Amino acid sequence: MTARILDGKAISAAIRQEIAADVAEYTQQHRVTPCLAAVLVGEDPASEVYVRNKQRACEKAGIQSQLHRLPVDASESDLLTRVGQLNQDSQVHGILVQLPLPKQIDETQVLDAVHPWKDVDAFHPENVGLVVQGRPRFLPCTPHGVLQILHRSEIAVAGKQVVIVGRSEIVGKPLGNMLVQRGSELGPQAVNATVTICHSRTADLAQITRQADILVAAIGQAKFITADMIKPGAVLIDVGINRTDDGLVGDIDFEGVLDVAGAITPVPGGVGPLTVTMLLRNTLTAAKIQLA
Ligand code: NAP
Numbered sequence: 058m059t060a061r062i063l064d065g066k067a068i069s070a071a072i073r074q075e076i077a078a079d080v081a082e083y084t085q086q087h088r089v090t091p092c093l094a095a096v097l098v099g100e101d102p103a104s105e106v107y108v109r110n111k112q113r114a115c116e117k118a119g120i121q122s123q124l125h126r127l128p129v130d131a132s133e134s135d136l137l138t139r140v141g142q143l144n145q146d147s148q149v150h151g152i153l154v155q156l157p158l159p160k161q162i163d164e165t166q167v168l169d170a171v172h173p174w175k176d177v178d179a180f181h182p183e184n185v186g187l188v189v190q191g192r193p194r195f196l197p198c199t200p201h202g203v204l205q206i207l208h209r210s211e212i213a214v215a216g217k218q219v220v221i222v223g224r225s226e227i228v229g230k231p232l233g234n235m236l237v238q239r240g241s242e243l244g245p246q247a248v249n250a251t252v253t254i255c256h257s258r259t260a261d262l263a264q265i266t267r268q269a270d271i272l273v274a275a276i277g278q279a280k281f282i283t284a285d286m287i288k289p290g291a292v293l294i295d296v297g298i299n300r301t302d303d304g305l306v307g308d309i310d311f312e313g314v315l316d317v318a319g320a321i322t323p324v325p326g327g328v329g330p331l332t333v334t335m336l337l338r339n340t341l342t343a344a345k346i347q348l349a
Contacts, residue, residue, distance in 0.1 A: 058290070060318035061210075065202075068209045069330035073118060076337050080119040083341060091344035092121040093151040093177065093336070094143050098136060098162065099129030103300075104155045111153065114333045120340050123149065133162045137170050144172040150347055151177035151340040174346050177339035180226070188231060191238045194346070195339045200232035202331025203273060203294050206322060208243045212271070212292055215249035220266050222282070222308070223275030224256040228296055232273060262286070274308035282309040290319040296328050 084090050093115055095108050108124060115122040125139055136158070143152045152175045158164050168176075173183040179195040187194050196204075207214055219236055223229035235241070236250040250271070255262055263286045266272055274282045275296035287293065297308025307324030314321065322328055 058316060058319070060293070060315050061320040063206055063210050063320055063322045063327065065206055065322055065327040065330050068206055069334045071209070072205060072331075072334050073114070073337065076334070076341060077118045080341055083344065084119060087348055089344060089348065090119070090121050091150050091340050092123065092148055093153060093340045094123040094125060094149045095153045095155060096125045096127065096136070096139060096143070097155045098127045098131050098158055101157070108155050111333055111336060114337055115340070118337045120337060129159055131159070131162070133166060136162055136167055140167060140170045144175060147347075149175065150344040151175055153177055153336070175343055177336055177343055179231070179339070185231070189234050191240065195342060196235065196335065197227070197231040198335040198339065199228050199296060199328060199332045200235050201335040202328050203232055203296070204235060204241070204243060204247055205331055205335070206294065206328065207271070207292070208247045210320070212320065213246040214271065215246045217250050217270040218253070218268050219250040219271045219273065220253045220255060220269035221273040221275065222255045222262070222266065223277075223296070224254050225275065228275035229254055232275070276308045278308055279306045280308070280310040280313070282314070284310065284313045284317045287314055287317055289317050293318045293321040294328065295322050295324050298324060298329060
């Protein structure tokens with residue numbers, strides 16, 4: 058058996074076309090162009106690349122983008138002031154604070170300060186709570202990308218054993234919260250999973266991952282998940298992005314599992330492109346909310 062490759066790039070391109078059409082319709086109807094403001098503190102090379110990608114994607118979708126730069130030694134209060142100004146600015150619909158932030162700044166304070174209606178990353182506690190309760194305002198971008206890949210690859214989730222390795226606030230936890238819901242805008246088959254979330258304190262991890270019909274790796278360790286840790290035929294979603302001497306690799310040993318897995322997302326070209334795509338979707342949603 059050779060695993061089916063789930064082409065995140067193609068899925069992402071299809072969704073971006075849909076979003077661009079929706080943005081064009083919205084802009085024409087309301088004479089308002091959705092606008093995303095990115096805030097970048099310092100000059101971290103990876104963050105620079107991420108922000109540039111997001112800006113380019115906005116442009117292609119017909120969404121305006123702004124970049125607000127602060128120096129690497131900016132204080133928490135400087136950043137909070139900037140976020141406050143963007144909260145007040147009626148031309149700005151979505152605010153994205155690029156992470157990680159320099160050590161002198163408390164990330165939680167800053168993310169909590171973003172207006173919940175402009176919180177296109179869905180990190181604000183109000184938006185997290187709405188996701189947990191199954192009535193989301195914004196869906197968190199990377200987990201939403203995972204749901205879209207599965208849905209558009211016609212892989213049903215309902216009733217499946219889904220194991221997520223990683224419990225971060227950005228990926229693992231929100232993804233678990235979404236997959237366990239009774240319903241979703243993608244229909245009941247896209248959710249209703251039986252979810253297990255693992256982490257670094259999980260005992261006998263391989264014994265749990267081997268139960269998974271769908272295994273999601275969001276760990277941040279190159280090629281951590283190996284063939285002996287998966288059930289034959291399992292669907293593998295690799296969220297990891299690790300920079301190594303061999304270039305970008307995921308958290309799953311891609312070549313090693315190809316003969317065992319049923320399907321797998323590659324790195325790059327899997328979940329990554331979907332994250333930016335879902336950010337575009339949230340920016341349009343933010344513009345709609347603020348118009349109402
Ligand atoms: P994170 O905040 O560092 O969390 C990593 C998680 O993995 C933690 O919950 C940690 O457990 C767990 N973990 C670490 N070592 C483990 C081990 N040996 N066994 C079991 N669990 C272990 O990372 P993140 O922000 O979720 O990101 C994870 C990966 O996804 C990274 O490579 C990141 O670059 C990538 N990422 C990709 C996208 C995308 O768009 N594709 C978006 C976001 C992140 P503890 O909680 O116990 O420490």
